[in-house]
Amino acid sequence: MDPPGAPGAPQAAHRPPNPGDPQLDAALQRWRSWDRNPRTRAQLDSLVLAGRQEELRARFCSRMSFGTAGLRAPMGTGFNRINDLTVIQSTQGLYSYLSRCMDDLSSRGLVIGFDTRGQKESGCSSQRLAKLTAAVMLSRNVRVHLFSSYVPTPYVPYAVRKLGAAAGVMITASHNPKEDNGYKVYWSNGAQICSPHDKEIMLSIEQQLQPWSASCWEEEAADASPLSTDPLEHIHQCYMDELASLCYHREQNRACPLRFVHSSFHGVGHAFVRRAFQEFGFDPPIPVPEQQNPDPEFSSLRCPNPEEGESVLELSLRLAEQRDARVVLATDPDADRLAVAEITDRCTWKVFTGNELAALLGWWMFLNWKQNHPDPADTRSVYMLATTVSSKILQAFAHLEGFHFEETLPGFKWIGNRIHELSESGNTVIFSFEESIGFLCGSMVPEKDGVSAAAVVAEMAAYLHNQNLSLNQQLLNIYHTYGYHVSRTSYVICYDPITIQKIFSRIRSFHGDGSYPTTCGGVKIVHVRDVTTGYDSSRPDLRSVLPVSRSSHMITFTLQNGVVATLRASGTEPKIKYYTEFCAAPGDSDVSRLEAELQAVTASLLDDFLEPEKNGLIRRRE
Known part of the structure; x- marks a missing residue:
């Protein structure tokens, strides 16, 4: 590394004095000796001059940890933020771990993609961070497959498998607020990394904090290196x-x-x-002009997450009314999630939940499978997958139709890795989903995919239209055949990890004696599963069959009336999510009763278990 004062090294002139806290001063000194980005260095100086000691401590005295397959945080200066230095450090750690796992890392290389996020204050555009990721790998003579333009997130895991790469990195924060960015990692099987890879990469990062050389900062290194290729067109x-x-x-x-x-x-x-519509034979979809082109400010949206429903789909719905379009499709900023809305006979809009859309897509995928595989024996190797907090509707399908259904822990990383395992043993996964509008039709990429799902939904809608059916009418037909599955999903916001810990600790000792709650909404709780501790009261050995996940909280309650309710701390956002579902038997069509019972349980789950007002939680704006 260049010594201070050497050509190209960061300069110390006019530096404001350190705060005087030994731990913080040492962290700031490390940052100043390593960081070469003038914008993040200027941010640091501004915080010091303003005396923002608590914010400095939060930014510089802790590090990001690997969550759902990687890192996600606000952009800006500090070891606890996404910026040039932390991306370089993360890539050095990733290289070190990959080189220990794979002898052929250099020849297989790393796939690198990026979305359109960026922040002028820190110069942290996704494209720049992707190029720095490439520069680190190239400094160790590792091939990089760096996309020359922005791509949907699913393109990275797809490319990892298609090119036989060692791993992949996608620079994205998906549907997070504009201030955030992320560093998402995929293993050689195309699935998001999970244990033990995530923990080992984190350890390797901590052992490789000092940038290896000036070449790691050369944003344009990939443009000149013979080891760099652009896989976009292929x-x-x-x-x-x-x-x-x-x-x-x-x-x-x-x-x-x-x-x-x-x-x-x-x-x-x-x-x-x-282009996907073109492949399916459709005319192009009508774009929402205000939202068609990339904009890192997300200027027409209060929240760039289509999962929020009608409130963020307003421009799309109004345009559809003007253009006489019956169906609205919305992909999130990195195009791995899909929201769908349909106009009803009453000229109001039905915005489908993730669970409702999964019922339609699961029905559709199996219908086409059966038509192309008439031998019933073929169904024995067919699987559908869903996360455990998602609707049990696929389980009802499997029970009547004879294929296999499996649950995984929340997060598509678990689904993606399970798809790989099932495929390796000769099975076929035809549909997978998580309730947060993440869908995978088929198994061409082990990741949720809004692009392919959009085309499949359009074809399903066209098919039903020829049968004089709407999407919502077919959803009701599905419920009539397989049983109504009425669900509620929402969240409260909590920015304090200690408060989240206290809430879940209280639930685990609800009666003061180390026991869980026994009722919810006046209904007896018959089973409790806590995957954080590995406890499951429904099993003879009291051990959960799902993997223990000590890094995040998740408790599921099964009630005597058939309601299943789950509380979970999000791994990527400051939220406690809650999920409730009433799974009725086929023929039980008293929807009003089902919804009333579900509402009572949901209200009790929120008010009695989470106690939002007492704990200072912010309720979601419904």
Whole structure:
């Protein structure tokens, strides 16, 4: 590393005095000796001059930890933020771990993609961070497959498998606020990393904090290196060719009179969804002009998350009404999630929940599977997957139709890795989902995929239209056949990890004697599963079959009336999420009763277990 004062090294002139706290002063000194970005260095000086000691301590005296497959945090100066230095450090740690695991890392290389996020104050655009990731790998003579332009998140794991790469990195914070960015890691099987890889990479990062050389900061290194290739054109064509295999009614699609509106939420999705529509034989979807092009400010949205529902879909719905479009599709900024809305006969909009849309997509994927595999024996190797906090509707399908259904822990990393395991043993996964509008039709990429899901939903809607059915009418048909599954999903916001810990500790000793609650909403709790501790009262050995996940809290209650309720601390956002579902038997059509019972349980789960007002929690704006 260059000594202070050497050409190209950060300069110390006009530096404000350190705060006088030995631990903090040492952390600031390390930052100043390592960071070469003038904008993040200026941010540091500004915080010191303003006397923002608590904020400095929060930024510099702790580090980000690997959450759902990687790092996610606000952009800006500090070891606890996403910036040039922390991305370089993370990539050095990733290289060190990969080189221990794989002898052929250099030849297989790393896939690197990015979305369209950026922040002028810190100069932390996703593209710049992707190029610095490439620079670190190139400094160790490792091949990089660096996309030359922004891509949907699913393109990175797809490219990892298609190119036989050692791993992949996607620079994105998905649907998080504009201030955030992230560093998402995929293993060689294309799935998001999980234990033990995440912990080992974190340890390797901590052992490789000092930048190796000035070349790690050379943003343009990939442009000149023979070890760097651009996979964009090849991967895009391969992806679309493979996506076409999910299209079963192309000629019908070409004649479809339905119109579709699509919003990309100021992100990467529109050009890719448009091409997917072309592969399925559709006319292009109508874009929402204010949200069609990438905009890191997300200027027309209070929140760039389509999961929030009608409040963030307003522009899409109004445009659809103007253009006589019956279906609205919205992909989140990195295009791995999909929201869907449909106009009803009463000229109001039905915004489907993730669970409702999964019921439709699960039905659709199995319908087409059966038509193309008439031998019942083929069904024995068919699987559908869902996370444990998602609807049990696929379980009801499997019970009647004879295929296999499995639950995983929350997070598509668990689904992706399970898809790989099942495929290796000769099985076929035809549909997977998580309730937070994350869907995977087929198994062409072990990750949720809003681009492919958008095209599949359009074809399903066109098929149903020819049957004089809407999406919502078919959803009711599904419930009539397989049983109503009425669900509620929401969250409270909590910025204090200590408060979250106290809430879950109280639940685990609800009666003061180390026991869990025995009732919820006046209904007896018959089983409790706590995957944080590995406890499951429904099993003879009291041990959960799902893997223990001590890094986050999740407790599930099964009630005597058939309601299943789960509380979970989010791994990527300052939220406690709650999920409730009433799984009725086929033929039980008293929806009003089901919803009333579910509402009572949900209210009790929130008010009695989480105690929002007492704990200073912020309720979601419904």
